[in-house]
Amino acid sequence: MSRILIADDHPLVRDALRSAVLYSCQAQEIHEAGCLDDVVTTLAAKGELDLVLLDLNMPGMNGLTGLVALRRQFPAIPIAVVSAHEDRKVMLEAVRCGAAGFIPKSTPRDAIAGALRRILAGEVYLPESVEEDAAAEDDETAEIARRLSTLTAQQLRVLEMLGTGKLNKEIAFELNITETTVKAHVSAILQKLKVYSRTQAVVFANRLQLEKARFGI
Numbered sequence: 001m002s003r004i005l006i007a008d009d010h011p012l013v014r015d016a017l018r019s020a021v022l023y024s025c026q027a028q029e030i031h032e033a034g035c036l037d038d039v040v041t042t043l044a045a046k047g048e049l050d051l052v053l054l055d056l057n058m059p060g061m062n063g064l065t066g067l068v069a070l071r072r073q074f075p076a077i078p079i080a081v082v083s084a085h086e087d088r089k090v091m092l093e094a095v096r097c098g099a100a101g102f103i104p105k106s107t108p109r110d111a112i113a114g115a116l117r118r119i120l121a122g123e124v125y126l127p128e129s130v131e132e133d134a135a136a137e138d139d140e141t142a143e144i145a146r147r148l149s150t151l152t153a154q155q156l157r158v159l160e161m162l163g164t165g166k167l168n169k170e171i172a173f174e175l176n177i178t179e180t181t182v183k184a185h186v187s188a189i190l191q192k193l194k195v196y197s198r199t200q201a202v203v204f205a206n207r208l209q210l211e212k213a214r215f216g217i
Contacts, residue, residue: 002026002120005042007033008055008082013105017053017082017112024113025120036060043074051100051120052079064097071098080119088130101125144204150192158185162198163205
């Protein structure tokens with residue numbers, strides 16, 4: 001028997017989700033909220049619910065910022081986004097921010113019910129096409145991480161400076177090494193990353209900075 005919170009500022013949407021919840025599982029309790037403050041108040045009062053269905057566009061949400069805030073405050077409660085957004089980047093970023101799934105509002109009731117059952121069983125749900133994209137992106141990210149892990153600490157510093165557009169002589173000055181040494185580092189970086197130009201290396205540098213920013217490194 002599940003305890004579920006439906007959070008959306010449109011009563012008709014909440015009614016539709018309530019119907020899908022009742023269709024998909026035996027819900028012991030179904031609570032409703034129309035803004036982020038109401039979600040926080042309900043979770044604080046009711047304790048650990050089994051699932052929150054969360055709209056990104058409710059008052060107070062500010063998109064994914066509200067999701068991140070809820071995950072920090074209530075880390076043990078699964079939160080699935082139910083949104084009109086159907087951009088794959090938004091879906092993937094929501095999962096990266098801790099969502100247990102992303103269900104577009106255009107999803108048919110039977111499919112919503114299946115998604116809810118999967119999420120309640122502990123799985124992460126994404127639409128099938130986005131799930132395939134996510135798997136491919138994860139493979140790409142893992143390969144990039146593997147190549148970056150082969151660089152020495154000094155080579156990583158040089159790569160980061162390449163990403164900011166610095167010239168060899170500027171890198172040499174900042175690191176207190178010779179330009180010849182910088183050129184040797186750049187050559188080794190290109191070889192280890194399996195790329196053929198500084199421009200391609202900069203793509204890796206930018207990816208490195210994004211990962212650092214994401215994980216607060």
